[in-house]
Amino acid sequence: MTDAVAPAIAIHRPRPPLSRLLWPALLVATIVLVSLPNGALPGWMTKFPAAWQIPIAAWISTFMRWLMEVASFGLFTVRDLFRAVAWVLDLPLSATKAVLSEGIGWGRGADAVTIAPAIPWFSALIAGVAAAYAVGGARLAVLIGAGLLYLAVFGQWAGAMATLASVLVSSVLGAVGGLLVGLACVRWRGVERAVAPLLDLAQTMPVFAYLLPMLILFGFGPVSAMIATIVYAMPPMVRVTMLAIRAVPDEIRELGAMTGCTRAQLTWRMLVPSALPALMVGVNQVIMLSLNVVIIASMIGAGGLGFEVLAALRRLDIGAGLEAGIAITVLAILLDRFAQALALKTGRAPDRDAGARARRKLFLRSAFALAALLWLAAAAWPEIARYPEALRLSTAPYWGELVRWINLNFYATLDAIRAFAFLNLLAPAKRFALALPWVWVVALVAVAGFRLGGWRLGTGLAALALAIATTGLWQVAMLTVYLCGIAVIVATLIGVPLGVVAATRPRLWRAVETVIDLLQTLPSFVYLIPIVMLFRVGDFTALIAIVLYSVAPAIRYAAHGVSQAPPTLIEAATMQGCTRRQILLRVRAPLALPEILLGINQTIMLALSMLVITALVGTRDLGQETYSALAKADVGKGLVAGLCVAFIAIIADRLVSAAAARTKRRLGLAA
Missing domain, CATH: 1.10.3720.10 (MetI-like)
Incomplete structure (x- = not known):
């Protein structure tokens, strides 16, 4: 290539010679430090002294014990408060599970009374295909139908419905919570400054790390797993909400002000509807992240396909684990495509053909009515609700x-x-x-931060590295x-x-x-x-x-x-x-x-x-x-x-x- 193109690619002033030698010199110094014999450096440089360490882990454990065993608000304890919250959150989760996987009734164990079974696979298939056709057309309907049929044919229906129930409730709560927090961040800069580091921590901290606090606060079971899932999946919705609301054109805000809208009316009747297509992208991210942690959440009682994959890993059963894992993948693809189609539909203008709209509504109602009738038939004759064993397939062996x-x-x-x-x-x-001596690593982080982003970045990153050492x-x-x-x-x-x-x-x-x-x-x-x-x-x-x-x-x-x-x-x-x-x-x-x-x-x-x-x-x-x-x-x-x-x-x-x-x-x- 001739020199005529090169200036268009990169136009910049050459760095000073000393600047070019900085990183090679640091690399040589690092190799020399690592190559030094034991004892050549002071002990405090190679191993962080125990006297300088901060017992944060012990402090946190002590605080959690005090919180759950001693702390109270007079009439009730903190434990009672969190258990009450868990009971409230369990209501939508139990209702969704009753419809999709467990059956409608009351009681547990030997005292359980079932008045209606969970929706059978054929009713769910009909309803799912109809909803997909109404939202995304024939191609999406075929995809949804094929995916749901796969779950039934390969014997993954029960686990998939339990997982779907948990993901749906987690996604709804995560999306609503993320929307409200994002709106608060847009309205009050102080809230945004306070929430930003928490979002960074929630997205970078391993889910394993906050499974245990959820378990202690809310008890063992699917509710704790659901709350951990919400904490993990909500940050993208918060960030998307802030970007989407701030991207709404100024003309819409001015129109709201001219028509006398209150702040609440401006938010919920103008800004949120205008940003709805972008907000649906955040909802899609919440769904995908919720599915991403179903296996980890199964460690504290989530159940479903995640538990089946985890059990297969423990016994090294590649066939069972792969089939359950593929079922999670199929579920993720179906939810992703449906959410994308819904986002596109919200961004399009309504169909002006009244006849076409009426036909779609009639088709949708007819399909749902047929699914409901078949559900009633399954309640009367439970044996027809089960997918025939003779028609099941498996690639596990x-x-x-x-x-x-x-x-x-x-x-x-x-x-x-x-x-x-x-x-x-x-x-x-x-x-x-x-x-590598810890002092040298902290210094390298500080120098890298200073060179790339200035003294604030260098100081902040060095403080984080030092915090790890403490x-x-x-x-x-x-x-x-x-x-x-x-x-x-x-x-x-x-x-x-x-x-x-x-x-x-x-x-x-x-x-x-x-x-x-x-x-x-x-x-x-x-x-x-x-x-x-x-x-x-x-x-x-x-x-x-x-x-x-x-x-x-x-x-x-x-x-x-x-x-x-x-x-x-x-x-x-x-x-x-x-x-x-x-x-x-x-x-x-x-x-x-x-x-x-x-x-x-x-x-x-x-x-x-x-x-x-x-x-x-x-x-x-x-x-x-x-x-x-x-x-x-x-x-x-x-x-x-x-x-x-x-x-x-x-x-x-x-x-x-x-x-x-x-x-x-x-x-x-x-x-």
Whole structure:
């Protein structure tokens, strides 16, 4: 490529020579520090002194015991208050479960009286197809029908309906709660400043960390799992609400003021309806995140498909786990497509053809009436409500046989791969991470923050790193950084080149997109079952699972960045005689660098969330700390370990985001 195109790609002043030498000098200094013999550095630099540690975990555990055993409001205790809240929240959940999975009645156990069964599969199929046709047309109706039929044919109906009930109630409460909090943030800046760090913590702290507080406060059962799900899934709705309401045109606000609307009328009759299509995107995110934690929530009584996947993982039953996991994926796809169609429908103008509207209403009412009549028939003859056993299918035995065949024929090869990776990659990286003095790591974080975002960023990130050290979990945190770092590097080396190459090849991109869609919708626990059966437990198994789960953003963002290169630059490069390869490597890829960095940022976030789940396969990091705290009912230990994971995620997020913003400015893509 000639020099004529280069200035259009990156116009910036060269950095001073000393600035260029900063990072190589720090790298050399880091290697020298790690290579020093034991005892060469003062003990307080290599291991955070116990006298300086803050017993936050003990304080939290003591506070929780006092809160649940002593604290009261006079007439009732705090425990009574939380149990009352749990009882109230259980009402919609129990009602939804009664309709979808358990049957309508009263009482429990031997005293249970059922007056009507749960909606049978054929009634739900008819109602679901009719609703899908009314919202999204024939194509969506076929998809919904095929998905629901799959759940019945493969024997996953009961678990899917229990999961659907929990997800529906969690999504409604999460969406409404997120909408109200988002509106409060828009109205009062002080609320936004107070809520922003809580949103960051809720999105970066592992779900394991706050399962135990929910369990202590609300008791064991589906309500605690539902509340944990809401806490995890609500932040995107809050952020989308703030963006959507603030994006409403000023003309609408002025119209409301001119017509004499009160603040409440302006909000609920003008701003919210105008922002409804964008708000539906937030609702969709709440649904997807709720489905993402159904397996984790099953640890404290959520039940459904999540419990079936978890039970299959415990007994290493790949067939049963995969079928239940695919059922969760099918449920996620159906809810996602329905929510997207509903969002599009809310953004379209109403159909002016009165006859067509009347026909659709008649069709919908007729379908619901037919579903209700069949439900009544199932109540009278319960045997017809069950899907015939003779017509059920299962692929579970074949998956188990496949893994056994691979182990029988390739065990030596797989074991050699695992040993080679551990000895030549994982073990050296672990030794390097554990040998780093905590003082030096905090200093590196401060320097990186200062160079990328100024003194405020550097000081804030150094404070977070120092906070990790004060908890006494520094060594465990470095194990988290080591394994997450290796996984992110591997995912980046795979994902970025694949995204860059696939972006300009539509057929290849369609194939790649199908694979990464499957990886993102398949529950993360499902990855672990075949990997554990092939490679046994350990860091290498965790590495493979993390890479599979986190590689999708690296691919997507790289492909998006490459495909969004300005056509004028592509045309200029073509006129200069550049080949397709030169345009890709010297024009598209450099311009895509900010997007690639954002993709790496998302890869880090997913890697950290998956790292906590891999505690089930024997890792010894912060994920194991949170998981063992859940098993031991040590709420302080679990929350502190979760906070450390959140701090690591925030440090990585701020550094990579600052690097992306700086790269955009350097490339002339931002002011």
